[in-house]
Amino acid sequence: MKPIQDGWIRNFVDGEFVEPDSRRGFDQIDPSTGRIVARVHEADRPLVDRAVTAARHALDSGWADTPVRERTALLRRVADRIEERFDEFVAAEMTDTGKPLTQARELDVTRAIVNFRTFADIVAAAGQESFLTDLAGGRQALNYAVRKPLGVVAVIVPWNLPLLLLTWKVAPALACGNAIVVKPSEETPSTATLLAEVLAEAGLPAGAYNVVHGFGADSAGEYLTTHPGIDGVTFTGSSATGAHVMKTVAPRVRPVSFELGGKNAAIVFDDVNIDEAVTGLAKSIFTNTGQVCLCTERVYVHRAIFDDIAAGLAERAESLRLGDPNDPNTTTGPLISQGHRDKVLGYLRLAEESGAKVLTGGSIPELGPDLDGGSWIEPTLWTGLTNTDRILREEVFGPVAALVPFDTEDEAIALANDTEYGLASAVWTNDLRRGHRVAQKMHVGISWVNTWFTRELRSPFGGMGLSGIGREGGESSLHFYSEPTNVCVQL
Numbered sequence: 001m002k003p004i005q006d007g008w009i010r011n012f013v014d015g016e017f018v019e020p021d022s023r024r025g026f027d028q029i030d031p032s033t034g035r036i037v038a039r040v041h042e043a044d045r046p047l048v049d050r051a052v053t054a055a056r057h058a059l060d061s062g063w064a065d066t067p068v069r070e071r072t073a074l075l076r077r078v079a080d081r082i083e084e085r086f087d088e089f090v091a092a093e094m095t096d097t098g099k100p101l102t103q104a105r106e107l108d109v110t111r112a113i114v115n116f117r118t119f120a121d122i123v124a125a126a127g128q129e130s131f132l133t134d135l136a137g138g139r140q141a142l143n144y145a146v147r148k149p150l151g152v153v154a155v156i157v158p159w160n161l162p163l164l165l166l167t168w169k170v171a172p173a174l175a176c177g178n179a180i181v182v183k184p185s186e187e188t189p190s191t192a193t194l195l196a197e198v199l200a201e202a203g204l205p206a207g208a209y210n211v212v213h214g215f216g217a218d219s220a221g222e223y224l225t226t227h228p229g230i231d232g233v234t235f236t237g238s239s240a241t242g243a244h245v246m247k248t249v250a251p252r253v254r255p256v257s258f259e260l261g262g263k264n265a266a267i268v269f270d271d272v273n274i275d276e277a278v279t280g281l282a283k284s285i286f287t288n289t290g291q292v293c294l295c296t297e298r299v300y301v302h303r304a305i306f307d308d309i310a311a312g313l314a315e316r317a318e319s320l321r322l323g324d325p326n327d328p329n330t331t332t333g334p335l336i337s338q339g340h341r342d343k344v345l346g347y348l349r350l351a352e353e354s355g356a357k358v359l360t361g362g363s364i365p366e367l368g369p370d371l372d373g374g375s376w377i378e379p380t381l382w383t384g385l386t387n388t389d390r391i392l393r394e395e396v397f398g399p400v401a402a403l404v405p406f407d408t409e410d411e412a413i414a415l416a417n418d419t420e421y422g423l424a425s426a427v428w429t430n431d432l433r434r435g436h437r438v439a440q441k442m443h444v445g446i447s448w449v450n451t452w453f454t455r456e457l458r459s460p461f462g463g464m465g466l467s468g469i470g471r472e473g474g475e476s477s478l479h480f481y482s483e484p485t486n487v488c489v490q491l
């Protein structure tokens with residue numbers, strides 16, 4: 001059976017695609033057109049239970065004890081196989097998200113391949129701690145750490161960078177010998193399902209990777225996080241859902257890793273080259289139609305260059321090309337759904353009610369009959385708002401930003417840190433010392449200087465405050481996806 005067949009996107013449990021139950025399904029909609037493109041089989045509680053049981057069985061039948069060199073070889077085969085089926089993954093990601101061809105190729109699917117290769121390298125190079133402990137009478141004990149897989153891991157991911165964020169978790173989880181049950185976003189079911197086929201072809205034992213489709217509450221997401229058979233949850237999504245999942249998991253005291261929302265700030269000092277700063281800022285605001293947790297939504301600009309930056313950014317926003325995702329000249333796709341567009345439109349109305357001046361955008365674009373059913377929105381920039389306005393406090397998750405002037409470095413730092421979130425920031429300056437100084441004062445997990453979205457996968461990644469709990473990336477991923485245990489031998 002194929003992952004996507006007869007118009008159905010299937011669940012994958014215990015090494016097999018499950019025959020869909022026609023009574024349990026929901027539509028998969030292409031956000032660029034609003035058209036229904038497939039049905040997704042929604043997993044019920046018994047199917048989620050089967051997936052967790054299969055994962056436990058895979059662990060117990062030897063996957064957890066597979067030598068590291070075999071696991072890393074498998075990850076490399078998976079990367080090769082995605083590369084061979086590159087166009088298929090690109091097409092699936094585009095249908096799910098409506099994102100432009102160039103982005104799906106250059107960012108999403110490329111990073112998925114890199115994720116598998118990088119974590120194969122990291123796990124292959126990882127060492128273990130050991131200590132010689134002095135005891136009474138001149139004797140010694142050797143203490144060494146043995147890392148064991150966490151066990152059955154629930155992997156819950158969002159829709160904005162579906163394959164990239166999924167493989168960011170799947171690669172280290174499998175590298176560490178875990179068995180996993182994935183619940184992709186209901187908006188973007190395809191690539192997690194295709195990945196099941198690739199993993200099976202690469203030789204992953206049945207049950208070590210399962211996919212259950214559905215929603216959160218009273219659906220596959222909740223069935224999975226409340227299941228007594230899971231040993232940990234890794235979750236990427238909104239802060240509100242993260243808080244809910246945390247409560248769900250708390251009674252059974254399972255480890256969680258949460259990569260949550262952001263309300264990220266950029267600070268632009270008056271020593272920048274305006275054109276370079278505008279290019280970087282535009283990328284940080286509008287990439288993936290603003291639907292990246294790391295996107296900038298607050299831009300603090302030194303008063304001396306405020307008008308120049310505002311004019312430059314408005315020009316960049318107006319030069320973005322919204323349209324057919326398959327056209328290589330298209331730069332910007334739709335929002336993920338009509339529901340999400342309603343939320344973003346609510347924020348556009350709120351900005352105007354709060355007295356914002358709309359520099360550019362602010363409405364729904366007209367793109368012709370083929371695309372008018374899609375969830376398109378104009379890239380939008382505001383001035384005239386302050387940190388007390390809700391627009392500067394809540395994550396919008398769209399192609400929008402508010403520009404606010406500042407006069408001193410201390411004021412800029414205070415404004416940027418005045419948020420409950422703590423995911424990312426970017427400082428734009430030509431003064432190297434100032435760049436380091438300000439970057440280190442940002443209360444965020446990742447603090448960029450003169451760049452944005454530049455990622456080193458061996459570095460720890462995660463957020464503070466409402467932006468998350470824990471770190472993944474590099475050895476931090478190994479720490480979450482395995483349990484270090486201590487063996488003590490008296491010598």
Ligand code: NAD
Pocket residue numbers: 156157158159160161165183184185186214215216217220221222225236237238239240241242244245258259260261262292293294395397423463467468
């Ligand atoms: P969401 O919280 O609505 O959903 C995320 C996932 O959780 C989906 O698969 C959803 O079905 C599932 N879910 C929802 N309710 C659930 C429940 N009660 N139990 C179990 N699972 C449940 O988020 P979204 O709208 O899909 O994604 C956008 C959000 O993700 C934004 O806030 C964004 O900032 C955040 N995000 C964070 C990062 C990061 O690395 N920090 C990366 C990407 C996206």
